[in-house]
Amino acid sequence: MIHVQHLSKSFRVHVRQAGWFDAVRSLFKREYRIVEAVKDISFSIQPGEIVGFLGPNGAGKTTTMKMLAGLLHPTSGEITVGGFVPFEQKAEFKKMMSLVMGQKSQLIWDIPPMETFLVNKAIYEIDDRVFRQTLDELVELLELQPLLTKPTRSLSLGQRMRCELAAALLHRPAILFLDEPTIGLDVHTQEKVRRFIAQYNREHQTTILLTSHYMGDVTALCDRVLIINYGTLMYDGDLKVLTETLTPYKLLEIHFPSVPDVSWDDYGELVAVEEGKVTLRVPREQVPEVSSQFLRNFQVYDLNIQDPPMEEVIKRAFQEGAHVS
Amino acid sequence: MRRYWRIFQEFFRTCFVEELEYRSEFLGNLLSSFFGVGIAVLTVQIFFYQTNQLGGWAYADVLILLGIFNTLQGAIDFALRPNMSRLLEHVRKGTLDYILTKPVDSMFYVSFRHLVFWRLIDILLGVGLIIYGLVQKHYIPSLADILMFSVSLFSSLVLIYSLWMMLMTTSFWVIRIDDLSFIFYSFFETTRFPIGMYRGWLRILLTYVLPAAFITNTPAVALLGKWNGVTTLLSIGIAGLFLWLSRRFWRYALRSYTSASS
Incomplete structure (x- = not known):
């Protein structure tokens, strides 16, 4: 057309x-x-x-x-x-x-x-x-x-x-x-x-x-x-x-009864720690592995896996300035 | 042609609705029109206290001339003038883009989209004045006179439209001047009187460069039976030429608009 x-x-x-x-x-x-x-x-x-x-x-x-x-x-x-x-x-x-x-x-x-x-x-x-x-x-x-x-x-x-x-x-x-x-x-x-x-x-x-x-x-x-x-x-x-290309990670949002004291860097990049909630940036291919580790080793209320917001994707695209296609 | 007539009717209808939305007072418009014509006639009378000829024209002749002037002015105020400031606005705000994406001639659209139908009163008053002048002169025009008059009046309209359009087109470049119409009016006012009244270079300018003579003088002379075929043909030719020029200028302006704005 x-x-x-x-x-x-x-x-x-x-x-x-x-x-x-x-x-x-x-x-x-x-x-x-x-x-x-x-x-x-x-x-x-x-x-x-x-x-x-x-x-x-x-x-x-x-x-x-x-x-x-x-x-x-x-x-x-x-x-x-x-x-x-x-x-x-x-x-x-x-x-x-x-x-x-x-x-x-x-x-x-x-x-x-x-x-x-x-x-x-x-x-x-x-x-x-x-x-x-x-x-x-x-x-x-x-x-x-x-x-x-x-x-x-x-x-x-x-x-x-x-x-x-x-x-x-x-x-x-x-x-x-x-x-x-x-x-x-x-x-x-x-x-x-x-x-x-x-x-x-x-x-x-x-x-x-x-x-x-x-x-x-x-x-x-x-x-x-x-x-x-x-x-x-x-x-x-x-x-x-x-x-997927620009943001090869997902956001893992884990809700705990009380946030355990662990070295978060072993699991992914720490984004935020709030009252009973931790947000981690985890490479896409490691997401299943990391989430199952949490579920196995910690007492977890809830676990959310999210795509990064679109704004961030676009921002990355412009920052990198390279041809992605 | 038929299609454009339909679009024109639609423009007229929406302007009518628009006008009623504000209930602009009929009486006020009527009074101001009458007042305008009254003053004009009075001015002519004052002239004729001093003399019985104005540029070779007698009192009744000048009245007819004035009637034609008033008719044409009514036509300008009816269809052309309201569009001038709108075009400036379209260019400034970029809404001209909408007009350019419409399957309609853009020059037609920008010149007739807005109509102030109250000004049709001026056209009627002008016609009235022409008839009054004829009565004063005790002259009944023949069918040929009326035909020649109609043809040259039509040429005048085309000529005025073209001159106006050329002026309006400059708004692509001079977008700071809010009302360019005063430039046109200072020229148009010269057609209120017989062209023979002007002397020297002004007369040459008004006859050959800006064809003011053809606008009111030729139709008036035609109506009084003193027409000649050559002048009438010439008026058609000049009107055609100016229409062509204005169209080229419009296209040129559009080209520079579309290659410059972002």
């Missing part, structure tokens, strides 16, 4: 200096610097996949996404999305994709979301019957009924996001670009949005590319992730494999 080959993008950025003198000088003589936002990225995404696109701020996520949506012209490299070259901006291409940006709204501020939906209906030339049907479905999935007739400005951030999603999906796009769709939302609403995205993808086989700062979004939705940093693609593959 999406094919990207050797994609690069560089910007010419005006270098600004602070202060009066330099501000005046920049009127006459501007200094430019070339910023390479994206460097030689290649990947492809199959129809129906949900792929997570991760990276710190300024890594090149949004730039790449904008190139895929046809908003930016690549400096070099090739992109095809659904058989189209995005930057040609053909109407057929625009009709098969949709873009939702968590930080920017397309809803008309002063009037109810329904009005925006109707404008989109006219722009996308959606047939009356299809429109009703799609709208009914989205209203049900996103629980929009009570929101449809309230002015957008009076909606909460979470309610607005749900309406944004509906506005973007009315024309039933085959490809959906989601840029930080859950930003600023509370945990409960994030959960709702995630559930919706997963369900929508299942039912319509929509190809989804998602960027997010919240690991929860990625772990809940994506089997596959792309990790980008400093404009280069550092990892493309299974989220589980990534976790």
Whole structure:
């Protein structure tokens, strides 16, 4: 569905200096610097996949996404999305994709979301019957009924996001670009949005590319992730494999009636000792051995084996800076 | 074409709903429009206390000119002006991205998305003034006059739209100026009077560089039966040329926007 080959993008950025003198000088003589936002990225995404696109701020996520949506012209490299070259901006291409940006709204501020939906209906030339049907479905999935007739400005951030999603999906796009769709939302609403995205993808086989700062979004939705940093693609593959390669250990949480006095280093790396609870970092292959030792030699209430949190995995990926793939 | 007409209707409908949301007062708008026309007519009358000709035009002729000016101004305030500040905002906030991902011509979208339908009153008042001028002059235009008038008025609209659009397009670079429309208005105001009133280089500038003469003067002359085919054809040609220029400029601006912003 999406094919990207050797994609690069560089910007010419005006270098600004602070202060009066330099501000005046920049009127006459501007200094430019070339910023390479994206460097030689290649990947492809199959129809129906949900792929997570991760990276710190300024890594090149949004730039790449904008190139895929046809908003930016690549400096070099090739992109095809659904058989189209995005930057040609053909109407057929625009009709098969949709873009939702968590930080920017397309809803008309002063009037109810329904009005925006109707404008989109006219722009996308959606047939009356299809429109009703799609709208009914989205209203049900996103629980929009009570929101449809309230002015957008009076909606909460979470309610607005749900309406944004509906506005973007009315024309039933085959490809959906989601840029930080859950930003600023509370945990409960994030959960709702995630559930919706997963369900929508299942039912319509929509190809989804998602960027997010919240690991929860990625772990809940994506089997596959792309990790980008400093404009280069550092990892493309299974989220589980990534976790195993980058963090070759698990967290062992052992609950004791009273914490015994032993040399923890014999078992693993000590993370924390709390009232009746010890957390150890243990290499993956030693986990069964170590846990059975504890169960055999000590009086243990409970024993939990956990994967390290996703944040840590990603942090490691960026720290190591190496190509993992 | 049909499709764009439908989208335009949808824009009109949402703006109507938007306007009602704030219940902006009909009466206030009506009064201000009447007041505007009243002052304009009064100014012309003051001129004619001193003289009985203005740039070679008689009182009733100038009224017709003023009527056309008012109609065109109404059209600008109805469809173009409300969109100027919006485009600046779209560029600044990055919401232009949404417009660019829509399967609709982006120049059409940014110029007609917001409509202030109260300003249609000005168009009606303008038409009223034209009729009043004709009555004053005791002139009944022939069918050919009206046809020529319509054609050149249409050219004026296209011309104004193109000039306006070119100015609006500069907002990609000058995103700090909140209202560029005053630049346009200081030019547009010159079309309020017969072009013959201006002297020297100003007249040359207004005839050949910024085609102010074609905006109000040509339609007025046509309505009074003094049209000639060449001028009318020329007005169509110039309108077409400027529309083409504005479109190229818009595309150029978009290209630099899409290759520069991040």
